[in-house]
Amino acid sequence: MTEDAALVGEIEALGERLSLARASIERRFIGQDRVVGLVLSALLCGGHALLIGLPGLGKTRLVDTLSTVMGLKGNRIQFTPDLMPADILGSEVLETAADGSRAFRFIEGPVFCQLLMADEINRASPRTQSALLQAMQEREVTIAGQHRPLGAPFHVLATQNPIEQEGTYPLPEAQLDRFLVQVDVDYPDRAAERDILLATTGVEEAQSEQVFTDAELLAAQTVLRRMPVGEAVLEMILDLVRACRPGEPEAGAQVGESVAWGPGPRAAQALMLTVRARALLDGRLAPSAEDVAAMARPVLSHRMALNFAARARGESLSGLIDNVAAQVTRVEAAA
Structure with missing residues (x-):
């Protein structure tokens, strides 16, 4: 074997x-x-x-x-x-x-x-x-x-x-x-x-x-x-974490205007592990883009924060993470 x-x-x-x-x-x-x-x-x-x-x-x-x-x-x-x-x-x-x-x-x-x-x-x-x-x-x-x-x-x-x-x-x-x-x-x-x-x-x-x-x-x-992780999923994890940091080239306008500080490398490590765990619990042999999107909020929501202006506008951190995750996974899937 x-x-x-x-x-x-x-x-x-x-x-x-x-x-x-x-x-x-x-x-x-x-x-x-x-x-x-x-x-x-x-x-x-x-x-x-x-x-x-x-x-x-x-x-x-x-x-x-x-x-x-x-x-x-x-x-x-x-x-x-x-x-x-x-x-x-x-x-x-x-x-x-x-x-x-x-x-x-x-x-x-x-x-x-x-x-x-x-x-x-x-x-x-x-x-x-x-x-x-x-x-x-x-x-x-x-x-x-x-x-x-x-x-x-x-x-x-x-x-x-x-x-x-x-x-x-x-x-x-x-x-x-x-x-x-x-x-x-x-x-x-x-x-x-x-x-x-x-x-x-x-x-x-x-x-x-x-x-x-x-x-x-x-x-x-x-x-x-x-457990193996495909190259596409690895890049998706990196893109997601870096897109949540204000000032990074991968970050969009919403992140730059609304986020006070973003997640560090430990967030990427956590995503790399938890997407494997989700796939394992679902009976699959490797994680997918769906796992990255599903684990984004549990892994990132306590590792970043909205600034005062975003809170005053009534913005939601969970909503922002979902938007970024959806955009990243959609772009990677198209690629």
Whole structure:
């Protein structure tokens, strides 16, 4: 069997396992197929996800279900203004042994896990938010001069309430850029909400089953990075990211007039990975232009911002990204 044929077999087998995982998740998290796909994409890419949605839409339930289905050790932190970095990372305590000797012992904080839910992350102070920066980027923390590695794999799924701004601290751009995707969790449609009522208000609820182990998820992340990406899709990703930066030759008039700052190279890296994940979840062997357009908003919306004039005109960042993505994919398809 050739190397290419072996890779095709691995991709197809992984796609079947992912279909089982998706079905298991959707037994408890109903009617949010797009959200499930984006969060699974983040895990497959080895990244983190920022979930933005109103209270009561099942964000906590989703993370709990993911922990079960993907076989990951999960922890949850409820962020509050008085939360301290040590409450996340852990701390050293002085202990006295039976012989009277004293020594420091490190007690791990909740960040030492594989799937961390940072609930209402913008309620914590900037000092506490920064405690996650090193963990999210380097998969380790430094405490008392010692580097302590985190679990493998390690993923952060953070939530934000988009309407509650009192007593919150907006995440700085440096930390937002650490999230692979931003996932907007909307209300379910009527049929899905009916299914939710029937599934969750009876005597027993449907339970999700484990489909992956942590080792299998790590192997899946390796398979995804081996997935081929065509030259046309690669150029489309570059064109899209560069077209969203004001001042670049690829940027159009709307971007130049409306965007305060654009996405950096990490956005292109994120697109390169997430288009593969979307194709894999759909059972395809390689990503297409449709995947680039579909992942543009989740990857770019938290990595760029409108200027004051554009906001005053009532322009939408998501609408601008959709317009640029449609233009880029249309031009590439014509070429």
